[in-house]
Amino acid sequence: TKEDIEQFITHFFDRKSEDSIKDMMDELDMIPDVTFEMEVEEEDEREENLVDEESSQVVKLVDQIIVAAYRKGASDIHVEPSLVSKKTSIRFRLDGVCQEYTGVPNSMARGILSRLKIMAGLDIAEKRLPQDGKIKFRRKGVPAFELRMATIPTADNQEDAVLRILAKAGALKLSDMGLNERNLQILKKILSQPYGLILAVGPTGSGKTTTLHSALGHINSPGIKIWTAEDPVEITQAGLRQVEVKPKIGLDFARVMRSFLRADPDVIMIGEMRDHETAHIGIEASLTGHLVLSTLHTNSAPETVTRLLDMGLNPLNFSDAILGVLAQRLVRKLCPCKVKYHPSQEEFDEIVGQYGSDHLEEAGIAYSPELTLCKRGGCDACSGTGYKGRMGIHELLEGTPAMKKLVKKAASTEDLFLLSLKEGMTTLKQDGIRKVFNGLTDMKEVRRVCID
Structure with a gap:
């Protein structure tokens, strides 16, 4: 010890x-x-x-x-x-x-x-x-x-x-990923499509691979062929054909992707779209009858679209391929030793200011004498930190007809963001704040992983 x-x-x-x-x-x-x-x-x-x-x-x-x-x-x-x-x-x-x-x-x-x-x-x-x-x-x-x-x-x-x-691990169920109801239903819907592109984005260590394997586990069945290219293979699942890339010998993502297309795939998972070549092959695969899942290191869902267009992808092809972009972060969960308390009006107003007062009603957030939040406690189980385990916070941009039109026009990140909000997207910070009001984490954690 x-x-x-x-x-x-x-x-x-x-x-x-x-x-x-x-x-x-x-x-x-x-x-x-x-x-x-x-x-x-x-x-x-x-x-x-x-x-x-x-x-x-x-x-x-x-x-x-x-x-x-x-x-x-x-x-x-x-x-x-x-x-x-x-x-x-x-x-x-x-x-x-x-x-x-x-x-x-x-x-x-x-x-x-x-x-x-x-x-x-x-x-x-x-x-x-x-x-x-x-x-x-x-x-x-x-x-x-x-x-x-x-x-x-x-x-x-x-x-x-x-x-x-x-350490090798198994896949989590999609319902255990901490997705809010809207995001969960949209993700299930786009995963049921026969072809297209789904991206999980965020910084290193934000749980992107875990999310993709959860998605693959949701659709995995004996009736479909799933190929994955990963660096390294961290999660294993029965029924998946998993390949670990080895760049030192020339077995990179692009080369593995090209071989997958000759191996009768239904679903392809690419560990990361690191360059134009890999992204281009992924788009082509998604337009030729395959469901493609991959990751990218970007800060938000709308930013991902403009990043890929900046990499030289054809806007017309990309707009046809995109099904959805799920941005995520990991926040630490409050340990069960957490302490409930009633926030002051000042603290509530500060949180509301960060959430956006225009969206309060739809989130069901209101100040009242019964309102309780939770703060860190400290016990042996959490080594006195007040936190134990992590969970995801998410924002999901769906490739709706209106969104595809903007992508086809190579619209700005701001325009994509505004349309996403209009269509009901919850931002990373908003999803985190909802989890604060549910007593699952605290504002310190949300601020730690979310930029303004």
Whole structure:
């Protein structure tokens, strides 16, 4: 546990490096939380030759950190040596926010990074250039999973490492995605179409892949053929034919897409429309009898349309293809230890100002003595943060006849946005505020992920 590891790190912090590391490892043997035996699989023979005595003694510490991150549900592990604090900080990204897990003496940083580099197949002697690789982590006591690792040299002649945990997961039901009723019904409607383009958009880590797999799970049946191209494959589903792209050998999204078109698809999912070629092939596929789902890194649903047009797509073809664009963010949910309270008129007016007073009536929001909101509490289950788990907030632009006319004219983002509102679209911030009034999250979280 975190307390175990901090206890022995604190105890041995001031001792000589070679003694403290060895004693740390001895104490790790006493922690029953994790079994560090390897499954029946030989370690890379390079390990014995390349790991020096000091780094070989941090093997169990590295395993302990990775297992702890996995069990806590972290998405990323950050290893950050610092000459200022003379400590290497180990941070986990939990529910989208980095949190300090523990710290170790800087004297151990070299051993930790060398161990991680060997696990990822990187050059342990190269500290001047960024490197990236993948770790296949197999230990008794936890399911096998992969980590994607990147190292970055820092200005203080140190080196950071960031590991993304790629734990395999199943698809969520569409009804469990946190969509409001309007968005859920429209999404189900456009997913029932035989061909066209559906996009999930947002920044990295906003749950786009989860949403697409939820959509695929909704339509997945023995009667249709579904191909997916992903980087990497994080969610697996029975019935899907999933391909992991490998750009280093030339197997990129565009190449995989072209092969899909010769493989009798009904539905195609592209992990990301990264360039004009991939976007062009996706549009062509959607116009030749295939339902195409993909993602894009944009801030809003209307902005996505203009972004793709700026990439050089034909407005006529794009307008014919587009079925819908779902923009989303992830906000942290309030832990069940949340505290109910009655907001002041001033606080209510501030929230209403951000929602838009013109849309209050349709949202059913009104100030009254019975109105209650929720704020953070703090308990052991949420580690005192007041938050536990995440959920999506969304805005869905539907490819209606009126919207297709604007797209065909290559209209501005503002014009697309105004028409979307007229047709009933709820913006990201509005959807978030509705969830605030439902007691699911708070305004701090909505402001954190939404721009004005």
